[in-house]
Amino acid sequence: MRTVTNPFITGGYVPEEYFCDRVQESKEVIRTLSNGNNLAIISPRRMGKTGLIEHCFHQPEIRDHNYTFFIDIYATDTLKEFVYKLGKEIFDTLKPKGKQFLDGFFSMISSLRPAFKLDSATGSPTFDIGIGEIHQAAFTLEEIFKYLESADRQCVVAIDEFQQIGKYPEKNIEAILRTHIQKCKNTSFIFAGSQRHLMQNIFFSSSRPFYQSVSLLQLDAISEEEYIRFVRKHFANDKKDISAELVSKIYLLFEGHTWYVQNIFNELFSLTAENETCTFALAQEAIANKIDSYRPLYQSTLSLLPERQKEILYAIAKEGKASGVTSGPFIKKHGLLSQSSVQTAVKQLLDKEIITSEENVYQVYDRFFGLWLSNLYGTGWRW
Numbered sequence: 001m002r003t004v005t006n007p008f009i010t011g012g013y014v015p016e017e018y019f020c021d022r023v024q025e026s027k028e029v030i031r032t033l034s035n036g037n038n039l040a041i042i043s044p045r046r047m048g049k050t051g052l053i054e055h056c057f058h059q060p061e062i063r064d065h066n067y068t069f070f071i072d073i074y075a076t077d078t079l080k081e082f083v084y085k086l087g088k089e090i091f092d093t094l095k096p097k098g099k100q101f102l103d104g105f106f107s108m109i110s111s112l113r114p115a116f117k118l119d120s121a122t123g124s125p126t127f128d129i130g131i132g133e134i135h136q137a138a139f140t141l142e143e144i145f146k147y148l149e150s151a152d153r154q155c156v157v158a159i160d161e162f163q164q165i166g167k168y169p170e171k172n173i174e175a176i177l178r179t180h181i182q183k184c185k186n187t188s189f190i191f192a193g194s195q196r197h198l199m200q201n202i203f204f205s206s207s208r209p210f211y212q213s214v215s216l217l218q219l220d221a222i223s224e225e226e227y228i229r230f231v232r233k234h235f236a237n238d239k240k241d242i243s244a245e246l247v248s249k250i251y252l253l254f255e256g257h258t259w260y261v262q263n264i265f266n267e268l269f270s271l272t273a274e275n276e277t278c279t280f281a282l283a284q285e286a287i288a289n290k291i292d293s294y295r296p297l298y299q300s301t302l303s304l305l306p307e308r309q310k311e312i313l314y315a316i317a318k319e320g321k322a323s324g325v326t327s328g329p330f331i332k333k334h335g336l337l338s339q340s341s342v343q344t345a346v347k348q349l350l351d352k353e354i355i356t357s358e359e360n361v362y363q364v365y366d367r368f369f370g371l372w373l374s375n376l377y378g379t380g381w382r383w
């Protein structure tokens with residue numbers, strides 16, 4: 001039996017052959033890094049920031065001349081955790097270089113020396129330290145930066161969900177980081193983030209330490225044209241067919257939001273047999289099933305929301321894209337309580353990242369959730 005890798009990857013590293021487009025964006029990332037400049041990448045979650053960074057890290061221009069590091073700090077709450085993540089990432093990435101690396105690493109970052117352990121089963125070195133054992137995070141951070149600056153190659157450090165540093169309780173985090181980063185000659189940085197207003201505040205408010213310290217890349221959806229080409233090519237490679245019209249319909253339903261369309265085409269690819277053509281009916285069924293598979297999650301999300309927030313969420317889902325949500329007509333149309341209660345509820349939904357706003361147009365953040373709600377409370381999405 002022949003096994004085929006599903007070409008529509010929905011998690012983890014996307015190998016070159018399954019990576020769609022991003023040609024312009026990759027050029028820009030590589031050019032910025034090659035010039036020793038720092039870069040901020042902003043997009044909604046699941047649009048492809050991590051994928052783009054990993055893709056660029058694998059290109060010869062970067063791979064052959066740099067050490068590359070990637071940390072996601074979404075789940076970190078303190079500078080200590082940040083320092084732990086960064087230290088561990090450098091250790092894990094460079095460990096294959098062997099003993100000489102290990103000696104250098106722990107002699108320069110002496111405050112992390114307690115983390116050096118030998119795995120009891122394999123005998124190989126591991127990085128193992130309790131967060132509580134990092135006593136002076138700022139000092140360890142300084143040692144880490146010194147280490148990167150002394151490396152025998154240029155370094156690139158990508159920090160995903162960078163806006164999270166704004167939530168650390170320690171004072172002056174941004175100033176501390178900025179001071180180190182400014183001094184780096186051998187190390188470039190990518191700051192990626194999905195909370196646009198927080199990211200913009202960090203990099204574009206004149207009162208903040210990171211003001212004007214980066215080039216900005218706003219990552220949008222892959223273009224419809226490129227995505228149609230990509231989908232049809234991979235179907236054809238496996239002797240399957242799908243019309244440009246159908247791909248376009250699905251693309252538009254999700255506005256090309258990468259993870260969502262990838263999920264649907266992953267499903268359609270496996271449901272379409274060799275020498276067959278994917279039909280509209282099959283696609284409709286697959287989308288409905290996909291969305292419904294998340295029902296338990298959506299129900300529990302809803303059950304945790306107070307009544308006022310649920311009401312406005314339903315109203316937004318019904319509209320798909322809702323504008324003027326605090327206006328009289330909108331409130332009346334959807335039977336909402338009052339302007340002030342809508343304002344409060346909207347803010348809470350934004351903080352929980354259940355909805356997003358772009359120039360005062362509101363939308364349910366999770367596109368499957370949005371369609372699921374519009375099926376229940378609106379006219380639904382079916383073609």
Ligand SMILES: Nc1ncnc2c1ncn2[C@@H]1O[C@H](COP(=O)(O)OP(=O)(O)O)[C@@H](O)[C@H]1O
Nearest residue numbers: 009010011019020045046047048049050051259
């Ligand atoms: N250019 C691409 N081609 C194909 N799949 C991609 C591409 N970029 C991202 N993906 C897929 O989309 C999903 C979301 O991308 P990701 O990079 O994790 O988004 P973000 O970091 O913005 O949240 C990933 O699971 C990945 O499989």
Ligand SMILES: [Mg+2]
Nearest residue numbers: 049050051160
């Ligand atoms: Mg990411």
